Amino acid sequence: MKNQFVADVLYKIADLLDIKGEIYFKTRAYRVAAQTIENLDEDIEIIVRENRIGSLPGVGEGISKKIRELVETGKLEYFERLRKEFPEGLLSLLSIPGLGPRKVASLYKNLGITNIDELRKACIDGKLRDLDGFGEITERNILRGIHLLEKTSGRVLLNVAYLDGNNYQEYLKKFDRIDKISIAGSLRRMRETIGDLDILASSDYPDELMDYFVKYPDVQRVLLKGRTKTSVLLKDGVQVDLRVVGKESYGAALQYFTGSKEHNVHMRSIAIKKGFKLNEYGLFDKKTDKYIVGRTEEEVYNRLGMSYIEPELRENRGEIEAALENKLPRIIEYDDVKGDFHVHSTWSDGSDTIETIVDNAKKIGYSFIGIADHSQSLKIARGLSEEKLIKKIAEIERINKKNNDIRVLCGTECDIKPDGSLDYSKNVLKKLDFVYIGIHSKFKMNKKEMTRRIISGMENEYVDFLAHPTGRLIGRRDPYEIDIEQIIDAARETNTLLEINAFPDRLDLNDINIKFAKERGVKLVLGTDAHSISHLHFMRFGIATARRGWLEKKDVLNTYPIKEIEKILQK
DNA sequence: GCCGTTTTCGGCCCGACTGTTTTCAGTCG
Structure with a gap:
């Protein structure tokens, strides 16, 4: 594509x-x-x-x-x-916070600056301050912007932002004159990476709230401070914006600050067509400016003739049209998931024993947990030989006898070798409760070969799931060269479920491919790829990605009762 | 450049904050 x-x-x-x-x-x-x-x-x-x-x-x-x-x-x-x-490097200047097209054009035209290094030098030499619209402060801000960009590449992974956001929110809740508080922005939409963190609050004491906000212990620097908007930079490089609005505007503001930008532009143009004006303070009559609604998001959507749209769907990918026709899917909920299939134990490269994993799964409230360790050729991850795998099956049988309230499933994450064959014999594969297959070596094959390799793996009769189908590592490694459409079609034909790997730097499949797979009639399976019990909580990010891919409960195997799952896996 | 219950020309989302100004342009979301 x-x-x-x-x-x-x-x-x-x-x-x-x-x-x-x-x-x-x-x-x-x-x-x-x-x-x-x-x-x-x-x-x-x-x-x-x-x-x-x-x-x-x-x-x-x-x-x-x-x-x-x-x-x-x-x-x-x-x-x-x-x-x-224009010179090649000029566009990269636009990613520096505080620099837009006008300033970049002026830098190029007046100083001949064409890339970030030249810009840094010009700032240090104090050359910018003589230009119209620039000054000493601009120079300092640009230098800071360059530093920030190089340190964080601008965005952090969802799990980092999620933790920062929740901790900050807990701190803010201790301010006793706050009425309401919510996470907004791309974190509320659960995007895979987050540029900065948006928090919305309503309070009758905005000045005091802003003072309290900037005193958070993890704040490195205050970027800007006003009555309705204040921004800080945390020590880990994440920028946090707090917006404060009145109660009558809270829903409209939450809608507005949750975005996405494209969703909002579309929303506002619909408002105009229907004779309204929509901004962060509410929905108003276009002619008289009279306030109509704005206390809750539901009011805003409903008054515009739409059903409520879940934050994860707000990317202007057809959700507004669907909401206008009341045809939005009822997407999977965070508590619909009954278990995890993709957990590594001490048998391969995981850091916790199966028993510890099972105890934690019970605490989460799961009704099943699937242990999927690596296969024999993956030496670096202590992949299991066939003999060891047989022993592991026996151990899991023992653990199952001791536990009535949770079912432990014995699986594998079996390597697909470069020739498309699998790393275990059929004799062994058929003894397992489920079989994941995945690519773990020779990532750089060409598109045709790699696609063929994966499809060969899926054609094995004992295979149930394809792990991290595209192999991308967010910010570190591109997807393998594959024809995703062919893979999706093969998944349907071979009855293979595609994984939504919930590990925060994978989130693979991604939202767009998930939606595509669903439309082609393919089911999906969630797995955290946990290598320690602390990773079990990554499930939340996998579910979020499923929601962003418009999945309903019935599209995700992990939501089924364990009896039904076992029946499906036996087929 | 796109688009049409305001339409084939004339709009196109809109408000906050900063830095540089002396009333506002640029940037951001």
């Missing part, structure tokens, strides 16, 4: 046009089109072939032509020309 490639080119065109000083609405048009392509659950090449580009929302005549050229030739003349007008 070339979808991401096409979207990236459109985003870059928008950035370049911004720097060129093109009108805002033109560059926005490119970004809207890019977002549409990015969120498609269909291959753009097929859409081009069938002459359906023009029917995509936000894609008109001009951009249609450009997409066609890009898909058919792999290049775009217009983009190449535009790119030649």
